[in-house]
Amino acid sequence: GDSVTQMEGPVTLSEEAFLTINCTYTATGYPSLFWYVQYPGEGLQLLLKATKADDKGSNKGFEATYRKETTSFHLEKGSVQVSDSAVYFCALSDRISGGYNKLIFGAGTRLAVHP
Amino acid sequence: GAGVSQTPSNKVTEKGKYVELRCDPISGHTALYWYRQSLGQGPEFLIYFQGTGAADDSGLPNDRFFAVRPEGSVSTLKIQRTERGDSAVYLCASSPSGAYNEQFFGPGTRLTVL
Numbered sequence: 699g700d701s702v703t704q705m706e707g708p709v710t711l712s713e714e715a716f717l718t719i720n721c722t723y724t725a726t727g728y729p730s731l732f733w734y735v736q737y738p739g740e741g742l743q744l745l746l747k748a749t750k751a752d753d754k755g756s757n758k759g760f761e762a763t764y765r766k767e768t769t770s771f772h773l774e775k776g777s778v779q780v781s782d783s784a785v786y787f788c789a790l791s792d793r794i795s796g797g798y799n800k801l802i803f804g805a806g807t808r809l810a811v812h813p
Numbered sequence: 814g815a816g817v818s819q820t821p822s823n824k825v826t827e828k829g830k831y832v833e834l835r836c837d838p839i840s841g842h843t844a845l846y847w848y849r850q851s852l853g854q855g856p857e858f859l860i861y862f863q864g865t866g867a868a869d870d871s872g873l874p875n876d877r878f879f880a881v882r883p884e885g886s887v888s889t890l891k892i893q894r895t896e897r898g899d900s901a902v903y904l905c906a907s908s909p910s911g912a913y914n915e916q917f918f919g920p921g922t923r924l925t926v927l
Contacts (some may be wrong), residue, residue: 717833718851720850740920741816741903741904741918741919741920741921742856742906742918743918744915744916747915763862787855789855789868797867798844798861798868799846799908799914799916800846800858800861800869801846801848801856801858801916802857802858803854803855803857805844805853805854805855806853806855
């Protein structure tokens, strides 16, 4: 079945460092891809998405490019801040699921940014 | 405006008891989802409602789990004969419609079965 694999955490970085969180997926159809973020004490929030190959999603300085050839959707940010400390989840929704977003999530990667 | 709310925020129960978890979606959202998040894992899909009907309940783990949405708004997830393995955070999300729109998640209910 469909699945998402993301790098294990925690990832610990200094402020202004470059961030990459790897995400790869397996899907039988043509999935849409998402990154969700969970800040401490808050609910899951959509960070960015991409719906087809070569699309780039971006938000709040974060970017991810849908790479069909490598089945990847790696999250990047050029300069992280302490406020970016959170758990990041990669997810997919396979379009054959019937016109709605049945999300399949990775296990999550905890990011800790220190001053 | 108000987001998705879930009650209670925490529920502690004993093995074998019955529990109900409530979800209040964003007003006007017709699509509603339930997910379960075990410790250290990502959320896992349980069930999807479009309006009042459960369009996809393929993620419910067994027949002890049941969910309803009688008026197409509030939803209740019901777990009978709880087991320790049911301990998790239960998340609810709503969306303006079923067609690939963003899901807005609630804060979750943390269920602990002793």
